[in-house]
Amino acid sequence: MTSRTTALRRAFPLWPIPALWTLGLGLWGLSRQDSVWRDEAATWQVALRSAAGIRGLLSHVDAVHGVYYLLMHGLFDWFGATTTTLRLPSVLAMAVAAACVTAIGGRLAGPWAGLGGGMVLGLLPAVQFYLQEGRPYALVAAAAGISTLLLVALLQGRGGWGRWAAYAGAVLAGALLNWFSLLILPAHLATLAWSGAGRGVWARWAVASAAAVAGALPLILFTAGQAEQVSWIPPLTWHMLIGPAVLLAIGGLGALADRPGAGRLSLASVGLPLLAVPQLGLVALSLVKPLFLDRYVLFSLLGLALLTGAGLAAAVRAAAPRFPAASRWLVPVLLAATVAALLPQSLAKRSPESRVDDVLATTADIRRLKEPGAAVVFLPSARRDTMLVSPGAFTGLRDIALARGPHESGTLNGVEAEPARIRDAMLAQPRILLVTDTPEAARPEAEQREKVKAAVLRDHFTVVADARVRGRRVTLYERK
Known part of the structure; x- marks a missing residue:
């Protein structure tokens, strides 16, 4: 790289381009036609509670998301409860992650690697999904990007204890948003080993990492008592490993293109551990307890983006000797082709049908079918x-199964009465409005309360009206 090119890069940094690109992708169709699905609904309704109410909830459930809920509570207070407020933090966070990928790629493999990797990140299907999600996973990716960028700078000899403290803070921030992000530490450990870091770097990294883990440990220990929350996650199966295997294969090709070698810092030594270690670590944990959900390690896709950038830079290097002018257009052309190829999927990700359901879709049907003083059952x-x-x-409807409300009980959805009381309350009603899932989105009734509700409606009521939309169903029943 010539001194003139280096000077131009310093005068005109590349990272704003992927950041703005990712921001644009996130703002495109952000409201998803004013739809909100069940996971986002949890964020929405918790963020509307008081700070004291949120703390009461966290003592019973969802403590793993406590920092995120408090953040969203503040944003809802400041900017109002809208789909934009709900999702914009994720958009901004992923733009930060794209900027970090660009900066890392540019430092380690040149401008094409940085620009290509940063632009690719926002196009990855999983990133496009969580880019517009009112949940904390994009924020975790931003923290991972910042901590990895800081680590690269430190391995290059830039910065002292102040930057190591910032590194520990970024790792801790990610862990407080979702402590599965601590899987980034063994990934960074592999980077240190691969790049031949000196003893001083190892010692400082160990201190910074220990500080981050110590800061997150109280949350980890407390949430261990709420493990029942993830009991619905299915056991690991072979077909669930197909996705990680494909990602690792693509990442491996990118690592080879970077010509990896032991004892040097490279995109391969940073990107491949960042991709592989969290994926394989989550698989290993899931062999002990079912926990495998790709969103828990969404941040590992920063590694895939880095390795894709390495592959693009290698392609430019290979083309430059024979086609010097055309090689400058190789990355833009490949990115344009990728955008075109992924356009149908990008459009699908921004539609209400991209999620399993839409919490808001049934409100018009509820208003149409409800009767003053009628009962509602969920x-x-x-x-x-x-x-x-x-x-x-739901104004005017009586929630006859509810014993204690969500705020009073410190739970997400309230506490319902015992099955016998629910049965008696339902049998005393001439009509019941049922809010449930459509068959394709429903799970088998596991709890006795749910079985009792279904049995009473089946045996003692008949359907008067039925409406289904976007994974939700509203049915009006009349006593036989």
Whole structure:
């Protein structure tokens, strides 16, 4: 790289280009036609509670997301409860992650690697999904990007204890948003080993990492008592490993293109551990307890983006001797082709149908079918999220199964009465409005309460009206 090129890069840094690109991808179709799905509904209804109410909830459930909920509570207070407020933090966070990928790639393999990797990150299908998600996973990716960028700078000899403290802070921030992000530490450990870091660097990294883990340990220990929350995650199966295997294969090709060698810092030594270690670590944990959800290690896709950037830079280097002018257009042309190829999927990700359901979709049908003083039942009880996000649609309806409300009980969806009391309350009603899932989005009734609700409606009521939309179903029943 010539001194003139280096000077131009310093005068005109590349990282704003992928950051703005990712920001644009996130703002495109951000509202998803004003739809909100069940996971986002949890964020929405918790963020609307008081700070004291959120703390009460976290003592019972969802403590792993406590920092994120408090952040969203503040944003809802400042900017109002809208889909933009709900999702914009994720968009901004992923733009930061793209900027970090660009900076890392540019430092280690030149401008094409940085620019290509940063632009590719926002195009990855999983990133496009969580880019517009009112959940903490994009924020975790931003923290991972910042910590990895800081580590690269430190391995290059830039910065002292102040930057190591910033590194520990970035790792801790990611862990407080979701402590599975601590899988980035063994990934960084592999980078240190691969790049031949000196003893001083090892010692400082160990201190910074220990500080981050110590800061997150109280949260880890406390959330261990709420492990029942993830009991619905299915056991690991072979077909669940196909996705990680494909990602690792693509990443491996990118690492080879970077001509990896032991004892030097490279995109391969940073990107491949960042991709592989969290994926394989989560697989290993899932052999002990089912925990395998790709969103828990979404941040590992920063490694895939880095390795893709390495592959693009290698392609430019290979083309430059024979086609010097055309090689400058290789990365833009390949990115344009990728955008075109992924356009159908990108459009699908921004539609309400991209999620398993839409909490808000049934409100019009509820207003149309409800009768003043009528009873409403939720099956399962988690479908009460529709009422918690859109309480106005349920004005005049009586929630006959509810014993203690969400705020009073410090739970997400409230505490329902015993099965016998629910049965008696339902049998005393001439009509019941049921809010439930459509068959394709429903899970088998596991709890006795849910089985009782289904049995009473089946045996003692008949359907008067039925409406289904975007994974949700509203049915009006009349006593036989």
